[in-house]
Structures are given as C-alpha cells and as structure tokens.
Amino acid sequence: MATGSHSNRSGTDTFGFDWLSVALVLGGVLLLYYVVPMVSLFLSVPAGEILAQMINPTVVDSATTSLLSASISTVIATLFGLPLAYWLARTNGAVTKIVLAVVVLPLVLPPTVGGIVLLTVFGPSSPLGEAAIAAGFPLTRSLAGVVLAQTFVASPFVVVTAKAAFEGVDQTLEYASRSLGKSRWTTARNVTLPLAGPGILAGITLAFARAIGEFGATMMLAYYPRTMPVQIWVAFIELGLDNAYPVAILLVLIAAAALLILNTVASNPWE
Amino acid sequence: MGMTLELSRLRKAYRQFDFGPMDLTVEEEVLAVLGPSGSGKTTLLSLIAGSTSPDSGSIQLDGRELVGLPLQDRHVGMVFQEGALFPHMTARENIAYAATASDRVDELATLFELEDVLDRKPPTLSGGERQRVALARTLATDPDVLLLDEPLSSLDAPIRKRLRDELHSLFESLEIPVLYVTHDQRTATALGDQIAIVRDGDLEQVGSPSTVLTRPTNRFVARFTGNENLFDGTVIDRTADGTTVQLSDIQCRTTASDIHTSTVTVCIHPSRVEIEAPYIADGDRTANTVTGTVARWLNEGSEYRIDIEIEAGSFTLTANVRPPTFERLALENGSEVQVLIPQDSIHLIPGRD
Incomplete structure (x- = not known):
C-alpha cells in the first residue's frame, strides 16, 4: 500500500536558517559522493568500447548466469517468503519477535560468513553435499550453489518488506470478506494480495537487486559458473580495472531499473 | 419458523477485561446493544461473527452451533463501523463480491438508492453512501443474522438521522435477528425492539425501550439512559x-x-x-x-x-x-x-x- 506523502513542514521553523544551511552543505557533500563516482564510471570508457565488450562471451555468460540465478532465487524467496511474511504480520508475541530476528539475521550477517554457514550444510564434504554430488546435482560450483547463496542473502528482503505491506492491510477487511462467506484463500487472493501488492512487489524488486549483486556468499559456494559480480572481480584481478567496467555498468543499469520499479508500480518502502 | 440466536454462558477473558458469562436470546427482532465504549459491545459482535473465539459457552443459530465454525461458514452478516469496504473495488464490485446471484446487485442498488455511485470506488463516496454500500454488500449474502457495529457513528447529524430512518424500515422488512451496537441512547431507542444495556462485559438489563428508559433496574442503567x-x-x-x-x-x-x-x-x-x-x-x-x-x-x-x-x-x-x-x-x-x-x-x- 502506498503510504501517501507527508508534507514536511519548513525546516526553518525548528532549525533556524543557519542550521538548515549547514545541513544542506553536509547533505550536498554526501550526495556528490554518490553521484560523482557513478558519472565517472560512465565517462571512464568510451561508449563504443563498452558496447563492443558487452558481446564478449565471458560478459554474456556471466549476465546470463546472474539473470537466471537471481530470477530463480527471487521466485524461491517469494514462494517461501510471502507465507512467512503474512504470518509475521498477523501474529504478535515473543515467538514472532524471535522468528523476525532469525529472518533479519542474513541481512546483518557478513555475506562471506553466510557462505561459510551454507558450506557447512551444502559443502562437498557435508553429507547433503556428498549425496547431491553422487546424484549428479552438485550444490557448490553450480547454478544451484549460486541460487543457494543468493536466496540466503536476498530472501529476507521479501519477508521484511511484504510483512510491512501485509500489516498495512486492515485486518477488518479480511474479516469482512470472510463474513461474506469467502474462504481464507479467496480472501487472500481478492483482498489481501491486491492491497498489499505494491509493497510485495517492492520486496521482490529489492530481493532481485540484492540477489543479482550478491558476491561474498556466492564466492564461497560457487566461483563457477561466474555471476556478474564474480566476473567483475576476476576481470579486475586478472586484466585490470578497465576490463571490469562493462559488467559494472550493466549492474548499475539493473540497479537503476530496480529503482525505477520501486518508484512507479511498487511502493518504495523507504519513502 | 422463526430464526433464533441464542447465546448461553458465553465467556471470553482478556487481560484487563472479562466478557460474560452472558446469556442472551434474540428472536426475529432488533436488539439494540447499548453501552459505553469498552463495555464489550464489539466483543459480543465479534464472538457471534467469529472473528474472536470464546473461552467457553455456546452460540446457537436456529439450533446450529456457531462456536468452532469458521467465519465464512456462519451465515452471519456484519456491517462494520466504517463500512470496511474493499478500497480497490468499485461499489458495484464490492456488492457483487458478496452477492449469491447477479441480479441481487441491481436490486440492492435500487433499494439503497446507489445506482449513481455504483462505479465509484469507496474513497470517493460520502460517509452515508459508504454505509449504504456496506449494508447492501452484507445483505447480498442473505445472512441468517445481521450484526451492525455503530454504522452511523461516523456520520454527520442530518445523514445519520436519514439513514437511521431508512434502517428502521429496512429492519422491519428483515425476518432475521438483528443486533445493533451503539453507544447512543437515541439510536438504540429509535431502532431497537429490545434494548440490552451492557457494562464491563455483562448484561445489566434487557427490555423494551420504554421499560429500560422508565424502569431501569439499577443506577448505571438509569444514568446511561438519561435518568439524571x-x-x-x-x-x-x-x-x-x-x-x-x-x-x-x-x-x-x-x-x-x-x-x-x-x-x-x-x-x-x-x-x-x-x-x-x-x-x-x-x-x-x-x-x-x-x-x-x-x-x-x-x-x-x-x-x-x-x-x-x-x-x-x-x-x-x-x-x-x-x-x-x-x-x-x-x-x-x-x-x-x-x-x-x-x-x-x-x-x-x-x-x-
């Protein structure tokens, strides 16, 4: 649900003119710090050269791997995340708090640590990992490994954002629907999901953006097949900074697309 | 054959408030449930509707036990305080969502004079129109009991009066038990065939409006009905x-x-x-x-x-x-x-x- 924009009162009332100027200057410096490197990236390489490198097989392969794995991870995160988000939104108590803390854990955990944690369960020397290799479906150094890493770090975005979206749907509307003789599922499909839709989409978008940028845990679980962030690392180490630009630019464009979605069809959770 | 709603020994304990045990029988009539805020009026409705489950006791509707049944299987119609219309659906879609037959929508739209606003969404409707749509939507399911939770309380005085008159004639045409919750004595006496006064989750007095008004059984009922x-x-x-x-x-x-x-x-x-x-x-x-x-x-x-x-x-x-x-x-x-x-x-x- 869109929360509507709150009109801010003029800051001068509370801070006085001087304080506002100081805030503007400090904020301005920070803004420049964000914008200048972005512009610099696009100016670093001639446009023609970037386009030429875009069709380089290693770039295409990594983009394919990333888009595919991030899509799968996002679908998994949504499938498992929405029911959990709904449950979290509709229950209160100590258990809810603990479960929420568990969900947030991957968000605050350093991704490389996440990778190590996952390796203890899915790694080649773990029972599960061994069994998977024996079955011809290795969970590391494979697309499955990429998906496992991405889902771990990205799915909390779906849960946390969708939870807030579900909480924005007045529970009275659900009671109303059910008192009209509609089942829980019909109610969810016709009332809850449409009303929470923009917030859920925001969660999905954030999860996708996080998944496609995932590096730390992916490095631990699946160096191959290379995702875009891993490809950037390899190109930077082996061939120098210039060779990392094309993929970096691709990722910046994907991030920009995610922002576009957040500010149009989805409801920006930070607005 | 009259539809009867019968509560017996109905109890629900909250941390700071105990509802019941309550015994109450409602025939095919309008029972106005009158009490101050926090007296358990809304709890009573949500227990009957099924959004809250009691600790003990039973709710029988025409011999059918409601306790334990999920909300959607109770055939209990509920009109919420602010209407609880689905904001993403038009008035027509709101009513059609509930309707058992498609011609019910137009029938109810005519009854509640909603023809002109059917294609508008709830946020653009006036308070009175919203409550009419909410009523139409609830009646579209042909409920066995009708519950209303202060449906007029958020309306301006002239609209409130008009809708109250409309409700009065509507209730006369309904042949089901109606529970109408309000904290306003005038609304209660105007609409109720019977009035039930509640305080702290208990029934203080049940009787006809004139009995409750002129023959209160205790000081609380007396004060609450204007006996100063x-x-x-x-x-x-x-x-x-x-x-x-x-x-x-x-x-x-x-x-x-x-x-x-x-x-x-x-x-x-x-x-x-x-x-x-x-x-x-x-x-x-x-x-x-x-x-x-x-x-x-x-x-x-x-x-x-x-x-x-x-x-x-x-x-x-x-x-x-x-x-x-x-x-x-x-x-x-x-x-x-x-x-x-x-x-x-x-x-x-x-x-x-």
Whole structure:
C-alpha cells in the first residue's frame, strides 16, 4: 500500500536558517559522493568500447548466469517468503519477535560468513553435499550453489518488506470478506494480495537487486559458473580495472531499473 | 419458523477485561446493544461473527452451533463501523463480491438508492453512501443474522438521522435477528425492539425501550439512559396500589408497588417532570406537587434542560421542557415554578448502591 506523502513542514521553523544551511552543505557533500563516482564510471570508457565488450562471451555468460540465478532465487524467496511474511504480520508475541530476528539475521550477517554457514550444510564434504554430488546435482560450483547463496542473502528482503505491506492491510477487511462467506484463500487472493501488492512487489524488486549483486556468499559456494559480480572481480584481478567496467555498468543499469520499479508500480518502502 | 440466536454462558477473558458469562436470546427482532465504549459491545459482535473465539459457552443459530465454525461458514452478516469496504473495488464490485446471484446487485442498488455511485470506488463516496454500500454488500449474502457495529457513528447529524430512518424500515422488512451496537441512547431507542444495556462485559438489563428508559433496574442503567434524577429515599408506607417515599424533606407518592426494601433509589426521568406557573392548580391532581426555583437552564435545541432547586427538599431536580412551555412560562434564572411529578413517573430501584 502506498503510504501517501507527508508534507514536511519548513525546516526553518525548528532549525533556524543557519542550521538548515549547514545541513544542506553536509547533505550536498554526501550526495556528490554518490553521484560523482557513478558519472565517472560512465565517462571512464568510451561508449563504443563498452558496447563492443558487452558481446564478449565471458560478459554474456556471466549476465546470463546472474539473470537466471537471481530470477530463480527471487521466485524461491517469494514462494517461501510471502507465507512467512503474512504470518509475521498477523501474529504478535515473543515467538514472532524471535522468528523476525532469525529472518533479519542474513541481512546483518557478513555475506562471506553466510557462505561459510551454507558450506557447512551444502559443502562437498557435508553429507547433503556428498549425496547431491553422487546424484549428479552438485550444490557448490553450480547454478544451484549460486541460487543457494543468493536466496540466503536476498530472501529476507521479501519477508521484511511484504510483512510491512501485509500489516498495512486492515485486518477488518479480511474479516469482512470472510463474513461474506469467502474462504481464507479467496480472501487472500481478492483482498489481501491486491492491497498489499505494491509493497510485495517492492520486496521482490529489492530481493532481485540484492540477489543479482550478491558476491561474498556466492564466492564461497560457487566461483563457477561466474555471476556478474564474480566476473567483475576476476576481470579486475586478472586484466585490470578497465576490463571490469562493462559488467559494472550493466549492474548499475539493473540497479537503476530496480529503482525505477520501486518508484512507479511498487511502493518504495523507504519513502 | 422463526430464526433464533441464542447465546448461553458465553465467556471470553482478556487481560484487563472479562466478557460474560452472558446469556442472551434474540428472536426475529432488533436488539439494540447499548453501552459505553469498552463495555464489550464489539466483543459480543465479534464472538457471534467469529472473528474472536470464546473461552467457553455456546452460540446457537436456529439450533446450529456457531462456536468452532469458521467465519465464512456462519451465515452471519456484519456491517462494520466504517463500512470496511474493499478500497480497490468499485461499489458495484464490492456488492457483487458478496452477492449469491447477479441480479441481487441491481436490486440492492435500487433499494439503497446507489445506482449513481455504483462505479465509484469507496474513497470517493460520502460517509452515508459508504454505509449504504456496506449494508447492501452484507445483505447480498442473505445472512441468517445481521450484526451492525455503530454504522452511523461516523456520520454527520442530518445523514445519520436519514439513514437511521431508512434502517428502521429496512429492519422491519428483515425476518432475521438483528443486533445493533451503539453507544447512543437515541439510536438504540429509535431502532431497537429490545434494548440490552451492557457494562464491563455483562448484561445489566434487557427490555423494551420504554421499560429500560422508565424502569431501569439499577443506577448505571438509569444514568446511561438519561435518568439524571437519582435520589436516596426511604420507604415510609407501602400499600397494594403504591408506595410513599421520604425524599429529603418531602414525601412523594408513587404507583410502584413491587419494592420490598426500605432504602430505595428514587428515579425520575427528566422528560416526565412537568412544570407549571406557581399556584395554578390544573392538570393531574394526584401528581406529586412541589415548588422550586429555576437554578439554571440550557437550550438543547428540541428541548430545554432546566435545573430546579426544590424548596422543601434542598435538592436539585432536572426537567426537560418543550420550547412552547418554556416560552409560555417565560422562565429565567430565579423563576418560581410548580413542579408536578405524576405518580407513575416515579420509579424506585431497590437499595442505594
């Protein structure tokens, strides 16, 4: 649900003119710090050269791997995340708090640590990992490994954002629907999901953006097949900074697309 | 065959509030549930509707046990305080969502005069239109019971009055139990065939509007229904056709004859107190007559509220007087008046609580 924009009162009332100027200057410096490197990236390489490198097989392969794995991870995160988000939104108590803390854990955990944690369960020397290799479906150094890493770090975005979206749907509307003789599922499909839709989409978008940028845990679980962030690392180490630009630019464009979605069809959770 | 809703020993404990145990039977009639906020009115509705489950007790609808049944299987229609319309659907879609047959939408739209707003979404509707759509939506399911949770409380006075009249005629055409929750005594007496007064999760009194208004069973009910004149009295004589009560320094005679305690609460509804110019003896000669002076008065629109200091009693009696009477007597602060209280307008409550 869109929360509507709150009109801010003029800051001068509370801070006085001087304080506002100081805030503007400090904020301005920070803004420049964000914008200048972005512009610099696009100016670093001639446009023609970037386009030429875009069709380089290693770039295409990594983009394919990333888009595919991030899509799968996002679908998994949504499938498992929405029911959990709904449950979290509709229950209160100590258990809810603990479960929420568990969900947030991957968000605050350093991704490389996440990778190590996952390796203890899915790694080649773990029972599960061994069994998977024996079955011809290795969970590391494979697309499955990429998906496992991405889902771990990205799915909390779906849960946390969708939870807030579900909480924005007045529970009275659900009671109303059910008192009209509609089942829980019909109610969810016709009332809850449409009303929470923009917030859920925001969660999905954030999860996708996080998944496609995932590096730390992916490095631990699946160096191959290379995702875009891993490809950037390899190109930077082996061939120098210039060779990392094309993929970096691709990722910046994907991030920009995610922002576009957040500010149009989805409801920006930070607005 | 009448549809009957029957609650027995219905209980629900909350941390700071215990609902029930409550026994209540509602036939094919309108029961207005009247009580202050936090008295358990909404809890009562949500227990019947099924959004809350009781700790114990039963709710039978026409012999069918509702406790344990999920919301959607109860056939209980609920109209929520603010309508609870689905904001992403038009008025038509809201009604159609609930309707069992497609021609019900147009039928109900005609009944509630909604034809012109059917294609608009709830946020663009007025408060009155929203409640009409909510009613239409609930009735579209042909419920076996209709519950209404203060549907008029958020409306402006003129619309509230109009919709109240519409509800009155609607309820007459419905042949199901209707529970109408309100904290407004006028709405309760206007719409209810029966009134149930609730306080702290318990029923204080159930009866017809006139009984509850003029024969409250305790001080709480009396105060809540506008009986402001409550005094401590002592029974001094009791006969088959009435009781004489000592009230401060005066004695008054009442037709009440079913009181068996010696200490009583004397209850006189302000609308039953008549005022005349001093020393003009006309009207009911058997009425209790005392003299007093106007201490203050308040114009409440359709009537004047007058506080009268009773000469012989050193207590203050409140009277509601219609504007013509007020003007004819040219009342002002300090005016001397004759107060007539008919014998059958003095109600006695046992004890002084």
